[in-house]
Amino acid sequence: xxxxxxxxxxxxxxxxxxxxxxxxxxxxxxxxxxxxxxxxxxxxxxxxxxxxxxxxxxxxxxxxxxxxxxxxxxxxxxxxxxxxxxxxxxxxxxxxxxxxxxxxxxxxxxxxxxx
Amino acid sequence: xxxxxxxxxxxxxxxxxxxxxxxxxxxxxxxxxxxxxxxxxxxxxxxxxxxxxxxxxxxxxxxxxxxxxxxxxxxxxxxxxxxxxxxxxxxxxxxxxxxxxxxxxxxxxxx
Numbered sequence: 001x002x003x004x005x006x007x008x009x010x011x012x013x014x015x016x017x018x019x020x021x022x023x024x025x026x027x028x029x030x031x032x033x034x035x036x037x038x039x040x041x042x043x044x045x046x047x048x049x050x051x052x053x054x055x056x057x058x059x060x061x062x063x064x065x066x067x068x069x070x071x072x073x074x075x076x077x078x079x080x081x082x083x084x085x086x087x088x089x090x091x092x093x094x095x096x097x098x099x100x101x102x103x104x105x106x107x108x109x110x111x112x113x114x115x
Numbered sequence: 116x117x118x119x120x121x122x123x124x125x126x127x128x129x130x131x132x133x134x135x136x137x138x139x140x141x142x143x144x145x146x147x148x149x150x151x152x153x154x155x156x157x158x159x160x161x162x163x164x165x166x167x168x169x170x171x172x173x174x175x176x177x178x179x180x181x182x183x184x185x186x187x188x189x190x191x192x193x194x195x196x197x198x199x200x201x202x203x204x205x206x207x208x209x210x211x212x213x214x215x216x217x218x219x220x221x222x223x224x225x226x
Contacts, residue, residue, distance in 0.1 A: 006158075032212060043205065043216045044159075093158050097212075104214055106151075106158040 003027055004096050006107035013084055014115055021079045021110045023094030029074035030096035034104065035067070038091040050077050084114040117142045119208050121217035128196045128224055136191040136220045138206030146208040148189045150180055153203045153219075162204075165189060176200070196224045 003026040013019050023033060032051050036044040048069050050056040056069035066088075068080040077096075081088050091111050095104040119140045128134045140146060147166050151159040163174025170182045180191045189206060201224045206217040 004158075034214075041219075043218045046213060049212065091156075095159075103149075103161060103164065104209075106160075108158040109156065111156060 002098075002103075002105040004030075004094065004105045004107040006092075006094055006110050008110060009108065010111045010113075012113045012115060015085055016083055018080055018082045019084055019112060021081075021092055021094075021112070023077045023079070023096070023107050025075045025096045025105070028096075028098050028105075030077075031074070031099055032097045033071055033077040034095045034097075035069060035077075035079050036093045036095070038093060038109075040091075044093060047079075081112065084112070086114045088112065089114045117208075117210060117215055119206055119215050119217040121204075121206055121220045123220050124218075125221045125223060128222070130198055130224050130226050131195050134193050134196045134200070134222065134224075136204050136206075136222060138189045138191065138217055140187050140189065140206075140208045140215075142208045142210050142215065144210065146210050148180075148182060149207040149209065149214070150174065150178065150189075150191050151205045151207060153205065159205065162191070198224045198226055200224050 005024045007022045035047045038044050046059050047062045048056045048058045050069050050071040052071050052074045058064045071077040091109050093109040095106045149164045150162040153159050162178050163172050165172045165182045173179045178193050204220050207214045
Protein backbone atom coordinates (compact mmCIF):
# COMPACT_ATOMS: atom_id res chain seq x y z
CA UNK A 1 0.00 0.00 0.00
CA UNK A 2 0.82 3.73 0.04
CA UNK A 3 2.10 3.96 -3.52
CA UNK A 4 2.73 7.32 -5.14
CA UNK A 5 3.30 7.64 -8.87
CA UNK A 6 4.66 10.46 -10.97
CA UNK A 7 4.23 11.13 -14.65
CA UNK A 8 6.24 11.59 -16.72
CA UNK A 9 9.40 10.01 -15.36
CA UNK A 10 11.51 12.03 -17.78
CA UNK A 11 10.73 15.05 -19.88
CA UNK A 12 12.77 17.22 -22.20
CA UNK A 13 11.35 20.55 -23.25
CA UNK A 14 12.51 23.66 -25.00
CA UNK A 15 13.20 26.89 -23.21
CA UNK A 16 10.08 29.03 -22.91
CA UNK A 17 7.58 26.20 -22.91
CA UNK A 18 5.58 24.91 -19.95
CA UNK A 19 5.70 21.42 -18.50
CA UNK A 20 3.18 19.67 -16.27
CA UNK A 21 4.16 16.93 -13.84
CA UNK A 22 1.51 14.76 -12.22
CA UNK A 23 1.67 13.17 -8.80
CA UNK A 24 -0.90 10.53 -7.90
CA UNK A 25 -1.58 8.53 -4.77
CA UNK A 26 -2.64 5.18 -6.18
CA UNK A 27 -4.15 3.37 -3.24
CA UNK A 28 -4.93 6.02 -0.68
CA UNK A 29 -6.35 9.49 -0.38
CA UNK A 30 -3.64 12.03 0.29
CA UNK A 31 -4.65 14.89 2.52
CA UNK A 32 -1.40 16.70 1.86
CA UNK A 33 1.08 16.54 -0.98
CA UNK A 34 4.55 17.99 -1.10
CA UNK A 35 6.76 18.99 -4.00
CA UNK A 36 10.53 18.82 -3.73
CA UNK A 37 13.38 19.71 -6.02
CA UNK A 38 16.69 17.90 -5.96
CA UNK A 39 19.85 19.16 -7.62
CA UNK A 40 22.59 16.70 -8.57
CA UNK A 41 24.32 15.23 -5.54
CA UNK A 42 22.29 17.43 -3.22
CA UNK A 43 19.48 16.99 -0.77
CA UNK A 44 15.79 17.55 -1.35
CA UNK A 45 14.54 21.11 -1.18
CA UNK A 46 10.90 21.55 -0.25
CA UNK A 47 9.19 23.79 -2.78
CA UNK A 48 5.60 23.80 -1.62
CA UNK A 49 2.93 22.06 0.40
CA UNK A 50 -0.53 21.56 -1.01
CA UNK A 51 -3.80 20.47 0.52
CA UNK A 52 -6.71 19.30 -1.58
CA UNK A 53 -8.99 22.14 -2.56
CA UNK A 54 -6.85 24.96 -1.23
CA UNK A 55 -3.96 27.06 -2.44
CA UNK A 56 -0.48 25.69 -2.08
CA UNK A 57 1.89 27.09 0.51
CA UNK A 58 5.22 27.93 -1.08
CA UNK A 59 8.58 27.96 0.65
CA UNK A 60 10.55 31.16 0.77
CA UNK A 61 12.34 31.84 -2.48
CA UNK A 62 10.09 29.65 -4.61
CA UNK A 63 8.23 31.61 -7.29
CA UNK A 64 4.57 30.70 -7.12
CA UNK A 65 3.89 32.11 -10.58
CA UNK A 66 6.61 29.97 -12.07
CA UNK A 67 5.81 26.74 -10.28
CA UNK A 68 2.05 26.38 -10.39
CA UNK A 69 0.61 23.74 -8.12
CA UNK A 70 -2.91 22.39 -8.37
CA UNK A 71 -4.32 19.86 -5.94
CA UNK A 72 -7.68 19.17 -7.50
CA UNK A 73 -8.48 15.92 -5.76
CA UNK A 74 -7.33 13.75 -2.88
CA UNK A 75 -5.36 11.58 -5.28
CA UNK A 76 -3.85 14.06 -7.71
CA UNK A 77 -1.56 17.06 -7.50
CA UNK A 78 0.12 18.70 -10.47
CA UNK A 79 3.19 20.89 -10.74
CA UNK A 80 3.45 23.08 -13.84
CA UNK A 81 6.78 24.69 -14.59
CA UNK A 82 5.86 27.73 -16.66
CA UNK A 83 8.15 29.34 -19.21
CA UNK A 84 10.86 26.86 -18.36
CA UNK A 85 14.52 27.80 -18.58
CA UNK A 86 17.63 25.64 -18.47
CA UNK A 87 18.17 26.51 -14.80
CA UNK A 88 14.83 24.81 -14.04
CA UNK A 89 16.37 21.50 -15.11
CA UNK A 90 16.26 19.29 -12.05
CA UNK A 91 14.82 16.19 -10.45
CA UNK A 92 11.34 16.89 -9.07
CA UNK A 93 9.91 14.59 -6.43
CA UNK A 94 6.46 14.61 -4.88
CA UNK A 95 5.30 12.99 -1.67
CA UNK A 96 2.00 12.49 0.07
CA UNK A 97 0.71 11.98 3.57
CA UNK A 98 -2.51 10.61 4.96
CA UNK A 99 -4.15 12.51 7.77
CA UNK A 100 -1.85 12.61 10.77
CA UNK A 101 0.31 9.76 9.49
CA UNK A 102 3.94 10.39 10.37
CA UNK A 103 5.35 9.16 7.11
CA UNK A 104 5.60 10.79 3.74
CA UNK A 105 5.27 8.45 0.78
CA UNK A 106 7.50 9.50 -2.08
CA UNK A 107 6.98 9.28 -5.79
CA UNK A 108 9.75 7.99 -8.07
CA UNK A 109 10.63 11.48 -9.30
CA UNK A 110 10.58 13.29 -12.63
CA UNK A 111 13.76 14.32 -14.44
CA UNK A 112 13.17 17.62 -16.21
CA UNK A 113 15.66 18.81 -18.80
CA UNK A 114 15.16 22.21 -20.41
CA UNK A 115 17.16 22.79 -23.58
CA UNK B 116 17.28 27.43 12.48
CA UNK B 117 16.16 23.85 12.50
CA UNK B 118 18.42 21.49 10.66
CA UNK B 119 19.57 17.95 10.11
CA UNK B 120 23.27 17.27 9.63
CA UNK B 121 24.97 14.34 7.97
CA UNK B 122 28.65 15.07 8.50
CA UNK B 123 29.96 12.55 6.00
CA UNK B 124 29.44 13.03 2.28
CA UNK B 125 30.64 9.48 1.62
CA UNK B 126 31.14 6.33 3.63
CA UNK B 127 33.15 3.43 2.23
CA UNK B 128 32.83 -0.02 3.76
CA UNK B 129 33.94 -3.49 2.75
CA UNK B 130 31.22 -6.06 2.19
CA UNK B 131 30.49 -8.03 5.34
CA UNK B 132 31.72 -5.30 7.66
CA UNK B 133 29.44 -3.25 9.90
CA UNK B 134 28.43 0.18 8.67
CA UNK B 135 27.38 3.40 10.35
CA UNK B 136 25.97 6.50 8.69
CA UNK B 137 25.86 9.45 11.04
CA UNK B 138 23.06 11.93 11.60
CA UNK B 139 22.51 14.68 14.13
CA UNK B 140 19.57 17.01 14.37
CA UNK B 141 18.76 20.41 15.70
CA UNK B 142 14.99 20.56 15.87
CA UNK B 143 12.89 21.95 18.69
CA UNK B 144 10.59 19.73 20.66
CA UNK B 145 10.43 16.02 20.04
CA UNK B 146 10.81 15.49 16.31
CA UNK B 147 10.01 12.35 14.45
CA UNK B 148 13.15 10.98 12.82
CA UNK B 149 13.49 9.03 9.59
CA UNK B 150 16.00 7.37 7.32
CA UNK B 151 15.42 7.10 3.59
CA UNK B 152 17.46 5.49 0.82
CA UNK B 153 17.64 6.71 -2.76
CA UNK B 154 18.90 4.75 -5.75
CA UNK B 155 19.98 6.57 -8.94
CA UNK B 156 17.15 8.44 -10.67
CA UNK B 157 14.62 7.12 -8.20
CA UNK B 158 12.52 8.60 -5.44
CA UNK B 159 13.12 8.00 -1.77
CA UNK B 160 12.39 4.69 -0.11
CA UNK B 161 11.50 4.60 3.55
CA UNK B 162 13.87 2.59 5.77
CA UNK B 163 12.80 3.29 9.32
CA UNK B 164 11.47 5.86 11.73
CA UNK B 165 11.63 6.84 15.37
CA UNK B 166 8.54 8.33 16.95
CA UNK B 167 8.77 7.34 20.59
CA UNK B 168 9.64 4.35 22.75
CA UNK B 169 12.64 2.07 22.35
CA UNK B 170 15.71 4.01 21.28
CA UNK B 171 16.82 1.23 18.91
CA UNK B 172 14.65 1.11 15.85
CA UNK B 173 14.76 -1.75 13.35
CA UNK B 174 13.86 -1.15 9.74
CA UNK B 175 13.96 -2.55 6.24
CA UNK B 176 16.82 -4.57 4.70
CA UNK B 177 18.46 -5.26 8.05
CA UNK B 178 19.08 -1.62 8.90
CA UNK B 179 18.62 -0.19 12.36
CA UNK B 180 19.08 3.21 13.95
CA UNK B 181 19.72 4.36 17.47
CA UNK B 182 18.07 7.47 18.85
CA UNK B 183 20.22 9.33 21.36
CA UNK B 184 18.41 12.29 22.83
CA UNK B 185 21.34 13.68 24.82
CA UNK B 186 23.55 13.72 21.73
CA UNK B 187 20.65 14.60 19.40
CA UNK B 188 21.77 11.85 17.09
CA UNK B 189 20.07 9.16 15.03
CA UNK B 190 22.83 7.10 13.43
CA UNK B 191 21.97 4.43 10.88
CA UNK B 192 23.64 1.05 11.31
CA UNK B 193 23.85 -2.39 9.79
CA UNK B 194 25.86 -5.28 11.22
CA UNK B 195 26.99 -6.68 7.86
CA UNK B 196 27.04 -4.57 4.70
CA UNK B 197 26.03 -5.83 1.27
CA UNK B 198 27.18 -4.46 -2.08
CA UNK B 199 23.51 -3.84 -2.86
CA UNK B 200 23.38 -1.38 0.06
CA UNK B 201 25.38 1.07 -2.04
CA UNK B 202 23.11 4.11 -2.46
CA UNK B 203 22.42 7.61 -1.19
CA UNK B 204 21.02 7.79 2.34
CA UNK B 205 19.06 10.67 3.81
CA UNK B 206 18.32 11.37 7.44
CA UNK B 207 15.24 13.48 8.08
CA UNK B 208 13.33 15.05 10.92
CA UNK B 209 9.67 15.89 10.89
CA UNK B 210 8.43 18.90 12.78
CA UNK B 211 4.75 19.74 12.36
CA UNK B 212 3.87 18.92 8.76
CA UNK B 213 7.29 19.48 7.23
CA UNK B 214 10.25 17.18 6.82
CA UNK B 215 13.76 18.58 7.04
CA UNK B 216 16.32 16.52 5.17
CA UNK B 217 20.01 16.15 5.78
CA UNK B 218 22.42 16.65 2.91
CA UNK B 219 22.73 12.95 2.23
CA UNK B 220 25.54 10.42 2.59
CA UNK B 221 26.67 8.26 -0.26
CA UNK B 222 27.34 4.75 0.96
CA UNK B 223 29.72 2.66 -1.13
CA UNK B 224 30.18 -1.01 -0.32
CA UNK B 225 33.16 -2.67 -2.00
CA UNK B 226 33.15 -6.42 -2.67
